[in-house]
């Protein structure tokens with residue numbers, strides 16, 4: 001199975017803006033802080049790219065891509081699988097490169113039928129690999145041409161079960177599916193695992209629902225161009241924001257240098273800093289600390305790459 005359109009530019013309109021506030025988030029914050037109270041505080045002088053598809057680039061492009069990232073203070077990069085095969089490639093990259101860590105998962109848009117026991121066993125085996133730090137990319141996608149919703153939900157729940165077995169936080173894909181996503185995440189006890197809503201483009205209300213489950217809001221380049229998302233981001237507590245690029249090869253953009261890469265994380269950080277009226281260094285410090293909190297016991301491995 002080949003990754004198809006799971007990462008094409010998201011140009012669709014945002015859901016209607018909500019006036020919901022974030023006052024209910026205090027409880028979730030206390031839960032998360034308590035859970036990681038034993039962790040050391042440390043200065044972070046690198047960004048983390050929480051979510052990428054670097055396994056889809058030609059292998060010989062990666063060393064240059066990592067150099068360009070490092071030159072602008074992007075260190076650890078998490079490579080998310082979208083199929084069993086791509087998850088395997090992500091694990092291979094994580095074994096090969098010190099700055100790369102892997103996510104395990106089958107993307108909802110890549111499902112053609114229910115995940116069978118062979119696929120689930122393969123995912124389960126890979127989830128226990130020491131290079132794996134998150135379950136990703138899994139989730140729900142309710143666009144008109146997406147796979148059958150019942151198939152998606154069963155696959156998502158089966159993968160959340162694997163996340164519980166392996167105690168992995170879940171970096172999830174949520175597109176036009178907020179209500180179903182919140183329902184499934186609640187029923188599957190996501191607050192025990194933590195995670196992040198990847199490539200977030202939702203409303204304030206959506207963000208509050210995600211944060212109240214103890215999950216982070218992962219912002220990417222749409223923040224540069226979507227005024228509604230900028231307004232939402234401005235109001236989000238920095239303590240609940242993480243950053244990513246969701247990068248993958250983009251030949252449709254023409255020149256190679258226009259493709260999104262992990263080196264673009266600081267551009268998103270700079271926009272967030274501008275919106276919040278704070279320094280980029282603070283955005284780096286806090287968002288990287290947030291990733292480490294989310295990763296729990298696996299944070300030490302990623303810290304070593306900071």
Ligand SMILES: [Zn+2]
Pocket residue numbers: 006007051052053080137246
């Ligand atoms: Zn992705």
